[in-house]
Amino acid sequence: MTRTVGSSGPKTLAAIREAGLDLIYRSGYEAMSLRTLAAKVGLQPGSLYNHIATKQDLLYDLIHNHMVTLLERIDADLAGIDDPLERLKAFVAFHLTYHIERKREVFIGSAELRSLSPKNRKRIVALRRDYEDRLCAILEKGVAKKQFRIADIRVSAYAILAMLTGICTWYDPKGRIDRKKLLEVHTRLVLDGVTP
Amino acid sequence: MTRTVGSSGPKTLAAIREAGLDLIYRSGYEAMSLRTLAAKVGLQPGSLYNHIATKQDLLYDLIHNHMVTLLERIDADLAGIDDPLERLKAFVAFHLTYHIERKREVFIGSAELRSLSPKNRKRIVALRRDYEDRLCAILEKGVAKKQFRIADIRVSAYAILAMLTGICTWYDPKGRIDRKKLLEVHTRLVLDGVTP
Amino acid sequence: MTRTVGSSGPKTLAAIREAGLDLIYRSGYEAMSLRTLAAKVGLQPGSLYNHIATKQDLLYDLIHNHMVTLLERIDADLAGIDDPLERLKAFVAFHLTYHIERKREVFIGSAELRSLSPKNRKRIVALRRDYEDRLCAILEKGVAKKQFRIADIRVSAYAILAMLTGICTWYDPKGRIDRKKLLEVHTRLVLDGVTP
Amino acid sequence: MTRTVGSSGPKTLAAIREAGLDLIYRSGYEAMSLRTLAAKVGLQPGSLYNHIATKQDLLYDLIHNHMVTLLERIDADLAGIDDPLERLKAFVAFHLTYHIERKREVFIGSAELRSLSPKNRKRIVALRRDYEDRLCAILEKGVAKKQFRIADIRVSAYAILAMLTGICTWYDPKGRIDRKKLLEVHTRLVLDGVTP
DNA sequence: CATGAATGAGCCTTCATTCAT
DNA sequence: CATGAATGAAGGCTCATTCAT
Numbered sequence A, B, C, D: 001m002t003r004t005v006g007s008s009g010p011k012t013l014a015a016i017r018e019a020g021l022d023l024i025y026r027s028g029y030e031a032m033s034l035r036t037l038a039a040k041v042g043l044q045p046g047s048l049y050n051h052i053a054t055k056q057d058l059l060y061d062l063i064h065n066h067m068v069t070l071l072e073r074i075d076a077d078l079a080g081i082d083d084p085l086e087r088l089k090a091f092v093a094f095h096l097t098y099h100i101e102r103k104r105e106v107f108i109g110s111a112e113l114r115s116l117s118p119k120n121r122k123r124i125v126a127l128r129r130d131y132e133d134r135l136c137a138i139l140e141k142g143v144a145k146k147q148f149r150i151a152d153i154r155v156s157a158y159a160i161l162a163m164l165t166g167i168c169t170w171y172d173p174k175g176r177i178d179r180k181k182l183l184e185v186h187t188r189l190v191l192d193g194v195t196p
Numbered sequence E: 001c002a003t004g005a006a007t008g009a010g011c012c013t014t015c016a017t018t019c020a021t
Numbered sequence F: 001c002a003t004g005a006a007t008g009a010a011g012g013c014t015c016a017t018t019c020a021t
Helices: A009-027 A034-041 A045-050 A055-078 A084-101 A103-111 A118-144 A153-169 A179-194 B009-027 B034-041 B045-050 B055-078 B084-101 B103-111 B118-144 B153-169 B179-194 C009-027 C034-041 C045-050 C055-078 C084-101 C103-111 C118-144 C153-169 C179-194 D009-027 D034-041 D045-050 D055-078 D084-101 D103-111 D118-144 D153-169 D179-194
Strands: none
Touching: A009 A034, A009 A045, A009 A055, A009 A103, A034 A045, A055 A084, A055 A103, A055 A118, A084 A103, A084 A118, A084 A153, A084 A179, A103 A153, A118 A153, A153 A179, A153 B153, A153 B179, A179 B153, A179 B179, B009 B034, B009 B045, B009 B055, B009 B103, B034 B045, B055 B084, B055 B103, B055 B118, B084 B103, B084 B118, B084 B153, B084 B179, B103 B153, B118 B153, B153 B179, C009 C034, C009 C045, C009 C055, C009 C103, C034 C045, C055 C084, C055 C103, C055 C118, C084 C103, C084 C118, C084 C153, C084 C179, C103 C153, C118 C153, C153 C179, C153 D153, C153 D179, C179 D153, C179 D179, D009 D034, D009 D045, D009 D055, D009 D103, D034 D045, D055 D084, D055 D103, D055 D118, D084 D103, D084 D118, D084 D153, D084 D179, D103 D153, D118 D153, D153 D179
16 A cells, blocks of 8 residues: 555555554554654654555555455355355355464454544445455355345344454463364354354 | 532542543544543543543443453342353343443443553453453353354354344444344344354 | 631641641642641541631731741840840851751741742741841841951851751761751851951 | 754753753642743753653753763862862862852752752762762861861761852852852851861 | 655643532 | 632643754
8 A cells, every 4th residue: 555665665654554453452552653653663763654655554454454354255255156055155264264373363353443534534434344245145046046044134244243253352372262262162053153 | 610619629539530431432532632532531641640540540440340340240140140141141131231330431441452552461361351251151151051053162152242242332322222122133133152 | 828727726736737847848838738737647547627717827826926936036035135246146046946956937938938829928038037137136236346347247158047047957966076066167268258 | 942953963962951950940740841941942842851751850850960971070179189178178179169150959959859859859868978978078087187176077077068058059150249258258157167 | 766854734632720509 | 708610820740753973
């Protein structure tokens, strides 16, 4: 998004992104100061502006990156699968995995929506909607094929997403529960909730 | 905006709490300035300190109040119900209703956990755990009585809570979906997910 | 200075004065808040104004009281003594004793001169001058009678006062040096410095 | 008042120190606001923080600088002098001169001790003690060599220091008394007080 | 590209003081 | 007399951002 050509430029920008991700995840966008960020990267505050346009821009950049990747990946994972039930399983598997691996991006992507400028927020919300639509489409197909029985597609989609997304607030990769079991439990919860 | 002459102490505190709830919900704790808060209540910034000790204190007060009420209410609603299935239904009904009616408190209670001082956060997290334990207890009893079939109690409880809590991020009381239907959809999702 | 008739009035005023003395001595006039003062006396801040006119007034009251007492006492102690040497000894004895016993008043009386309003400062400085004049007069008489040999009366007077007053910055009544010895040492220092 | 364009770092810091010295001397540490200080230097209040860490830090810096210089100078002035009497004379001469020329530093160094944080105060008090020890050592040597007759070294040292330091509260370099006479008067007062 | 110094706005909080009750 | 709640000003300090070097 914000990038300047040059020798150590891209590396520095990457470091800024990574540090920003970390700090925003841990303390929140408002609570993170660019001074702290600069210090973490080993720069003076003013130098950040050789890589980013504004603090707000960095936030948008982070979230936007995340959303675009999310959409690319889900499409890649669903490609070639036709059966709605299989597609739903794939969706759950992907969502869960991605949300565990990208805990910070996911959290920021929803908790810091309100810190985005109206214009930026609109853009991100549109991408979120795109992603939700992937799930809605699967559910609809399943209903059409009588594989699923669902009272309200959108409500169910939101409920499923909330449930799956919720894990990134408590799941600890180093904790007692292994990822496979987590996937099984959630897959069952979802399937039982939509199959007749 | 203008000073309400004769507004006595408790009333002013209540106004501060209400305004704080609103502002924190909409812009976040860090982003809310006490100047804005004071203006909304019709006071000078310094006058807030006749009613609250610090900004942090107000946040804690708001969240703590919410948690205590939550626990009181769920206990009241569950009292006298024995059957695990019925208890689970009551839990879902209560949780959903409360989370719709107290959207702001609920949101703040989780989104602003990180804005609490370590000591305060600990206290709140303990209360949250208490609440989660109510659901775990129900699930356990149900499993013991062979009414439920659950792979991992705690994981399921978190999944259910995440799902039910999720609604307060998108549900609009004035939107197309009425509360009854919402309850039906979620109750089914939950029950199907835990019954054998 | 500032007094209201009434039942517990005078006692409260005395408590305010004592607390003020203590707080100003320990933290300085600017650093002492009326809130702290009120708390120490067991009142609400606003209630102080039933006894004092302003914070500045309290300071002036304290210092003025001190100066007036100082003058009354030195005159009493010198009364009836004629010989300049004896008068000087009496002065040293009185000054030392008073400055040890009224450490706080003395300290405030010089350190907080700058915190007085111009008008108040003028008044106090005049009283200080009166006191200095007592010593100058003694020295002059002694010189006239050839008992003393002094190059510059005023300079010597200031030097002597500085020396004698200095003790209240370090003397600890409970320390190793007893008051009698202190008096001896200082008396000798002074006398040796002015006698031929 | 107006910003001195191009004023580089060290120069600005020096200006801040000088302005701070002046303001603290005249109004006291607590009474000096950083806004006033900044205005005097021609900066915005926040810009001060490019040069100092905190207000407290500035105070400590000022006093510490003063104490270190004091120690360096007295040692330089005493170097090469062996006779206790000559050393005492040199001490008096140095002390008096320095205290006249650095009136403000000296005053702040003792009047604002109480405004220092406990940790900072400890450090400064230790340096003061070092300086006092220089005088004590001279007196001791003189006593050992029977050149001085002193009842209590420490008490006498304090008395002498108080007397000499006192002048900086009233001496006006532009006044009627010239420095040479001042030195004579004080030297005699001191010597007469310690010689047999 | 990075730095250091500056800006101007704003933050939370404290303060002396007032006044209806 | 005392209280509790208010005011308005000010305090120290932090912040995102700019820009000459």
